[in-house]
Amino acid sequence: DGGITQSPKYLFRxxxxxVTLSCEQNLNHDAMYWYRQDPGQGLRLIYYSQIVNDFQxxxxxxxxxxxxxxxxxxxxxxTSAQKNPTAFYLxxxxxxxxxxxxxxxxxxxxxxx
Amino acid sequence: xxxxxxxxxxxxLQEGESSSLNCSYTVSGLRGLFWYRQDPGKGPEFLxxxxxxGEEKEKERLKATLTKKESFLHITAPKPEDSATYLCAVxxxxxxxxxxxxxxxxxxxxx
Numbered sequence: 001d002g003g004i005t006q007s008p009k010y011l012f013r014x015x016x017x018x019v020t021l022s023c024e025q026n027l028n029h030d031a032m033y034w035y036r037q038d039p040g041q042g043l044r045l046i047y048y049s050q051i052v053n054d055f056q057x058x059x060x061x062x063x064x065x066x067x068x069x070x071x072x073x074x075x076x077x078x079t080s081a082q083k084n085p086t087a088f089y090l091x092x093x094x095x096x097x098x099x100x101x102x103x104x105x106x107x108x109x110x111x112x113x
Numbered sequence: 114x115x116x117x118x119x120x121x122x123x124x125x126l127q128e129g130e131s132s133s134l135n136c137s138y139t140v141s142g143l144r145g146l147f148w149y150r151q152d153p154g155k156g157p158e159f160l161x162x163x164x165x166x167g168e169e170k171e172k173e174r175l176k177a178t179l180t181k182k183e184s185f186l187h188i189t190a191p192k193p194e195d196s197a198t199y200l201c202a203v204x205x206x207x208x209x210x211x212x213x214x215x216x217x218x219x220x221x222x223x224x
Contacts, residue, residue, distance in 0.1 A: 004156075006156075033211055033212075035211075035214075040216065041216060042117070042200075042213075042214035042215055042216045042217065043157075043200070043202075043212075043214040044214075045211040045212075048211050058211060088154075090156055090157070100144070100145065100204060101145075101147065101159060101162050102147070102159075102212060103159055104149075104156035104157045104158075104159075105156050106155060106156045107154070107155065107156045109154075
């Protein structure tokens, strides 16, 4: 069954702690993306990667880091430098080419203790 | 600056009462316009992609249209299960660039 999985569904972060959100896809998609969703706001891009071992900052990359060591995986780390991390985090993937529809995972809700 | 604006922010309909959601955009070099449906606490579910002005796509009670400045999502005879937030997004510029999203329209359909 092809798709995008994100884990965990809920994540709690303590002050000063780094946490990592997992995103895996088995769709053989080249590109992967991380978005942040806050109430009343549109999805905002954090980072994206078009190929393995390469990624670009999005509009709100400060306080976040990513890696892309495998085509199927694109983990997002929320560092202690991110002062307002409470949000719904969404991972997406797409093929590259003429038609680049992005498909989304189920999301991870991050809460601060 | 590339921008996507959706209206209205919220829409309440009676079952069977048809209406339209609007997505207006200003981008340079539109590659595609996307509609998604999002239920509370879940990831967006892909509905349609439109690539050029005049294009239309349909799925059950939904029909999406595209002009050079805006897109409409027409909902015909909606049912309560159509209640959700509908997101519009555009991709502009080079291949592989990320989507620019509007804030969404929250649709509530009552029986």
